[in-house]
Amino acid sequence: MKHRVVITGQGLCTSLGRSADQFWRNLLAGHSGISRISLFDTSWLPVRIGGEVENLKPDELAREFPEAESERDRKIWLGLDAAASALADSGLPRDDFQSALLIVGVSLETCFLEDVTPVAQMSDAMRHFAGQILNKKHSRRLQTPLDRLTQILGDHYGLNRGRYTNCSACAAGAQVIGDAFRRLRDGTAAVALAGATDSTLNPLALGGFSLLQILSTENDEPERACRPFDATRQGTVLAEGSAFVVLETLEHAQRREARIYAEVLGYGSSLDAYRVTDPEPKGRGAASSMTKAIADAGLSPDEIDSINAHGTGTQKNDIAETLAIKQTLGARAKAIPVTANKSMTGHMIATSGAMEAIASAMTLYTRKIPPTINLACPDPQCDLDYVAGGSRDFEGRTVLSNSFGFGGQNATLIFRRFEA
Amino acid sequence: MRTRVVITGIGVVTPLGQIPGEILGGIETGRSAVAPPAHFDAAPFACPVCAEIRDFQPQRYVTESKMIRLMNRDAQLAVAAAHLALSDAGVKPGGSYAPEEIALYGATGLAGLPLAEVIPLVKASTGRDGQFDPTRFGQAGLRAVSPILSFKILSNMPLCFVSICENIQGPNAVFTPWEGQGAQAIETAIRAIECGDAGCALAGGCDVKTHELAFLSLEQHGLFASWRQHQAGVVPGEGAVFLVLETADRAITRGAQIYAQVSGFSLRTHRMGTTRADTYDDVFNGLGLRPESLSALVSADNGDVESGQDERQALSCRKIAAATTLHPKKQCGDLFAAAAALQVGLAALLAARDGGRVLANCFGHGSEQAAFVLTPP
Numbered sequence: 001m002k003h004r005v006v007i008t009g010q011g012l013c014t015s016l017g018r019s020a021d022q023f024w025r026n027l028l029a030g031h032s033g034i035s036r037i038s039l040f041d042t043s044w045l046p047v048r049i050g051g052e053v054e055n056l057k058p059d060e061l062a063r064e065f066p067e068a069e070s071e072r073d074r075k076i077w078l079g080l081d082a083a084a085s086a087l088a089d090s091g092l093p094r095d096d097f098q099s100a101l102l103i104v105g106v107s108l109e110t111c112f113l114e115d116v117t118p119v120a121q122m123s124d125a126m127r128h129f130a131g132q133i134l135n136k137k138h139s140r141r142l143q144t145p146l147d148r149l150t151q152i153l154g155d156h157y158g159l160n161r162g163r164y165t166n167c168s169a170c171a172a173g174a175q176v177i178g179d180a181f182r183r184l185r186d187g188t189a190a191v192a193l194a195g196a197t198d199s200t201l202n203p204l205a206l207g208g209f210s211l212l213q214i215l216s217t218e219n220d221e222p223e224r225a226c227r228p229f230d231a232t233r234q235g236t237v238l239a240e241g242s243a244f245v246v247l248e249t250l251e252h253a254q255r256r257e258a259r260i261y262a263e264v265l266g267y268g269s270s271l272d273a274y275r276v277t278d279p280e281p282k283g284r285g286a287a288s289s290m291t292k293a294i295a296d297a298g299l300s301p302d303e304i305d306s307i308n309a310h311g312t313g314t315q316k317n318d319i320a321e322t323l324a325i326k327q328t329l330g331a332r333a334k335a336i337p338v339t340a341n342k343s344m345t346g347h348m349i350a351t352s353g354a355m356e357a358i359a360s361a362m363t364l365y366t367r368k369i370p371p372t373i374n375l376a377c378p379d380p381q382c383d384l385d386y387v388a389g390g391s392r393d394f395e396g397r398t399v400l401s402n403s404f405g406f407g408g409q410n411a412t413l414i415f416r417r418f419e420a
Numbered sequence: 421m422r423t424r425v426v427i428t429g430i431g432v433v434t435p436l437g438q439i440p441g442e443i444l445g446g447i448e449t450g451r452s453a454v455a456p457p458a459h460f461d462a463a464p465f466a467c468p469v470c471a472e473i474r475d476f477q478p479q480r481y482v483t484e485s486k487m488i489r490l491m492n493r494d495a496q497l498a499v500a501a502a503h504l505a506l507s508d509a510g511v512k513p514g515g516s517y518a519p520e521e522i523a524l525y526g527a528t529g530l531a532g533l534p535l536a537e538v539i540p541l542v543k544a545s546t547g548r549d550g551q552f553d554p555t556r557f558g559q560a561g562l563r564a565v566s567p568i569l570s571f572k573i574l575s576n577m578p579l580c581f582v583s584i585c586e587n588i589q590g591p592n593a594v595f596t597p598w599e600g601q602g603a604q605a606i607e608t609a610i611r612a613i614e615c616g617d618a619g620c621a622l623a624g625g626c627d628v629k630t631h632e633l634a635f636l637s638l639e640q641h642g643l644f645a646s647w648r649q650h651q652a653g654v655v656p657g658e659g660a661v662f663l664v665l666e667t668a669d670r671a672i673t674r675g676a677q678i679y680a681q682v683s684g685f686s687l688r689t690h691r692m693g694t695t696r697a698d699t700y701d702d703v704f705n706g707l708g709l710r711p712e713s714l715s716a717l718v719s720a721d722n723g724d725v726e727s728g729q730d731e732r733q734a735l736s737c738r739k740i741a742a743a744t745t746l747h748p749k750k751q752c753g754d755l756f757a758a759a760a761a762l763q764v765g766l767a768a769l770l771a772a773r774d775g776g777r778v779l780a781n782c783f784g785h786g787s788e789q790a791a792f793v794l795t796p797p
Contacts, residue, residue, distance in 0.1 A: 044558020106596075108574050109531040114552035116542050143530050143637040146575060146596045151787060160689045163787055164604055167528065167575035167596040175593050179608070186615065203557050204541075211567035269591045271524060271583040276490060276571055285589060288520055292591075296617075407580030409592055 005184045006418060008258040009090025009246030010358045011082040011195070014345055015051035015239055019085060024362050027370040028391045032223035032344050034237050039074075039201050047210040049222040050201045051239025051346030053078060068152050071144070073110045074240060079149040079197030082242035087157065087193065090246035091258060101189045102159040103180045104150045105172030105196030107350040109143055111204050116142065149197055161189045170310075171269070171405030172196050173243065173353030174413050178267030180247050181413075190252040195244025198350040209238060212277075214314050226347075227374040228311035228340035229318050229382040236312040239346030243354035245361075260418045262361035265398070266297025272408030279317055279404060283324030286310075289410035290328040290400060297398075297414040301329045304336060304414070305396025306369060308360045310404045311340025312347055321402065322382045337394070339387040340372045353403035357413055360399040364417040369394045423614045426797055428676040429509025429664030430765040431501040431624075435471035435657055436752045438504065443752070444769045452751040454655050460632045465639055466647035470630040471657035471753025476500070482585060490571045493658070494528060495578035498626035501660035501758075502582040509664035509676060511620060516674045519589035523618035525609045526579045526662070527595045527602040527757040529627035530637055537572065541565040578626050578660075591617050599720075600687070600788025601625075602760030607687055607790070609665050619670060624662030624761035629754070643785060646724040654722045657753020661761035663768075668797065678797040680768035683777070684708065687790040696727060700734035700783060703791045707779075711739030715776025718767045720783035722749035731783060742779065744770070759784060767794040 010020040015033025017023040026033070033051045042048040058077045062069045065080050092100075147165040154163045164179065166172045173196035180192035200206060209215055216225040216235040227233040253260055270292065272285035279286070294301055310321055326333040341359050348355060363369050368391050375388040401413045430440045435453030437443050453471040462468050478488050478496040481503050488496065506512065513519040545561030547553030571577050576594040583589070591612050595601035602625040609623035629638065634656060638644055646653035671678050686706030690699040717735075721728040735741075748766055749755075755762055760782040767780035771794040782790040 041554040042558070044555050045562070107576075111531075111538070111573070113542055113545060113557065116538055117546055117550070117552045141637070141640050142633065143640075145530055145598075145641075145786075147598070147601070147786060154689065154787060155692050158692070160691050162604075162687060163689055165596050165601060166593055168592070168594045169574055169576045172576075179593065182611075182615070182617075186611075203554055207557065207562045208565075208570040208573070211562065211565070212570060269593070270520065271580075271589045271592050273519065273583045273587045273589045275584065276577060276580050288589060292520075292617075405576065406574060407576050408583060409576060409580065409594075 001187065002185050003187060004250035005181050005247055005264045006250050006253050007245050007261040007264065007361050008248050008253050009086040009092065010261060011085030011089060011244045012355065012358060013053055013078045013081040014241035014355060015053055016345055018081060020089065020358060027341060027344060027359060028368055030371045030373045030390060032373060034222040034225055034346050036222060037201055040203060045207060045210060046217050047206060047215045048219040049225055049237060051237065052201060053240055065152060065156055067156060073144050074199040075106065075197045076149045078199060078240060078242040082195060083153050083193060083244045086195065086244035086246050092191065092246055096191050097157045098160050099189060099191060100159045101161045101180055101183055101192035102150060102154050103164040103166065103176040103192060103194040105166045105176040105350045105354065106146045107167060107169050107172060107198050109146060110202055113204055159193060168409045169405035169407055170349050170352055171403045171409040171411040172350040173355065174357065174401065174403035174411035175269060177245060177354060177357050178269065178411055178413055181264040181267055184247055184249050190249045192247045193244060194247060195242065196350040196354040197242035198348055199240035200238045200349055201240045206238060224374050226313045226343050228313040228343050228372055229379055229386050230375045231377045231379040233313045236314050236342065237346040239348045241348040241351045241355065243351050243358055245358060262364045262415045263418045264413065265416045266293045266414035268292025268296055269411045274408055276407045279320040281320055283320040283327060285408060285410050286321055286324035286402065286404055287327040289412040290324060293400065293412035293414050302332055304329060304398055304400050306336055306363065306394060306399045307338040308356045308399055308401040309338050309340045310402040311342055313342060317404065318379065319381045322384055325384060334384055336385065337369050337387045337392060338384045339369050341370060343373045353411060356401045360401045360415045363394055363399050364415055367394050424668035424681055425610050425613050425665055426668045426671050426681045427663050427679045427768045428666055428671050429505040429511065430679065430768065431503065431505025431508060431662045432762065432765060433473060433476065433497045433501045434659040434752050434762065435473050440765060440769055444766055447746050447748050447751050453753060457630060462635065465635050466644040467653055469655055471655055472630045473658055490568050491581055492572040493628045494626045495581045497660035498578040499581050499585050501624065502586055502622055502662045505622060505662040505664050506586060511664055513587045517620045519587050521590055521619035522588045523591040523609055523612045523621035524579055524583055524588045525593055525605040525621060525623045527605045527625035528575045528578050529597045529629065529757040531573050531575060588622060597757060598786035599756055599759040599782055599784030600786050600790060602757050603687060603782040603790030604788060606760060606764060607685055610682060610685065613665060613667060620664065620666040622662050622664055625758035626660035627755055627757040628658040629656035629756055630658045646726060650725040652723050652725055654724050655753045657755045659755045659758050661758045661765055663761055663765055680771035680794040681797050682792060683795045684793040687788060690787040690789060697730040697733040699789050700731055701737060703789050704734060704738050704740065707791055707793055709738060709740055714740065714742040714779050715774055716744040716770045716778040717742035718763045718780040719745055719747045720781035721747050722754040731781060760790065764792050767792065771796050
């Protein structure tokens, strides 16, 4: 028996706000969360802008999560904040936690260069450093395993039905929700906490990505720097943030009279098998992901009413995604609204898919599509109905959300307005 | 009725070799790859040894030298093991299965970045006070690093390289960073086949724990504690292992060799306040194991004295005995994210050769613990 799966809790910690309500208001208003990076000195880097979360206070969060007190990696604090918000928003009774799945998306380990510096300086660095560790003089971890947030959340809340840590890059946020959806649909569990966290706003990650020349260097106009589908786009903008949802089977949610934001209807994933550096230019892999999700949802392409695009603002991605949408939806592609949240949030890498899942659910819940900002001069090769110039009323029943990962991993989720 | 999922291909690149049968034979005859590290002095560490692959040549599996340069060692090993697994199964994407039908689920370990690759960047970024200087990093540090560094740090890259080299385009996910996540990759593959999301799946993992940063990290995470207390403990290893899984029906239809059927699996989360032996027992309970005699057991004992005791205690409490027990991690090293696939692969080989029920324990660091039961097809 297949169970229906619904979203009953949402939590976000982004440059557009630290609550789902605030985030959604800013998104609908077309506010940009991109600004000059203040977390560290970027003055000598080619990229000096990003989507930074303001007022993240680890010391306050540590009162609720004392087990995380020694953590320095911002993505852990971001994740704790959003996950706690999602659980609170769902109103899920504590008794239900132990039977809940936990699936967390992340992308890459944070390397603290200041910690590696002593190793690099000494001829017998290994001996020195190992000695310090053994004598407990060096307590800072050189590597924080990517499952660290999963462990803290799982132990803190007693989420013991299985804990998964997915590191599928920019597809991770969508994959974790898709994976949780599938497991609930097939009856493996009745409740899941799924989401992702990421922060690439540190010297090595920002520097490394800037070397790949996919980031906008328009440092003087941060709020205009990310322009998905615009002919003048120069690249994407990195951001930090986290987004979590509580998923439940419909029976479970209805039994406790939970608020339902939207129903998760389908999930698909695919691989480009092309290059690690670029998306497949014709959008073949992306189209495959969308087609699988539509089939998984039991829909036809004609029943897709809106698309929340991956829409990074890079030259290659926006064209490939446009082509993929056309391949998947045929003539209908130009008739339905497409929006790109990253124009305001920046690219939160692993978190993006989970953030966009929440934006998709809120689109259905509030009947409004947020705009794609900075889209003044559409690229002739990007010729769909992008929602520019302000939010748009929406009476459709379904939203398809795309996430395409660095390296060629693709994931697509489909949501439907909840109807009992 | 549940779909029968079988293993039809095993690809291994390990310190004990690259031919599954020879690795099994080597383990049975006591061959060991455990030795002091070849490329650094392990004297500062409590653990003096590791298990390295001495003769690996990535160009045997990847013809484009440019692509090899983009890969870290984890990715190179993964590409080789995936190729060997698909060849062993006789699966060529576009042949028996369309590329979109083949799923790819894998696990990768802690970021496999040898210090040698970071040190030029760090040295160029060090200020006069000996501390990391962000200004120098921007001015000189970034120039000292290759633009391809990101490809070596991102944890999903090994699987992406596999998909590119083998033209695999189906459902996918990458898990991280321990053995339990390797088991989750196999479990997710089985579920994808059972629900019809994939016709065939390549599942496994890769990991390299034989360099100095890995030793430092393992030391910091307390994995070498057993060495200090008992002069015995986990032996860090390196390798990649992938399995080809498909339905029995499809395997039979295409005339594939079948090593074994996955007749059961159980994954459990270690709960705070319980012992590891309790968790292992919970795993066995999930498999429905009662007091019984198995034909073989692939033990998870990696040399860590306490975890080995916990495994034996759980087996003893449930009165599970095995005619043959292998301890691959003690001879081949602990492959961490790749360990589960090796455990299951060896169990499949034993089931194919000797028959009976074979238990593969996939216990390790982290909260997620698992076991699989393999039987002859």
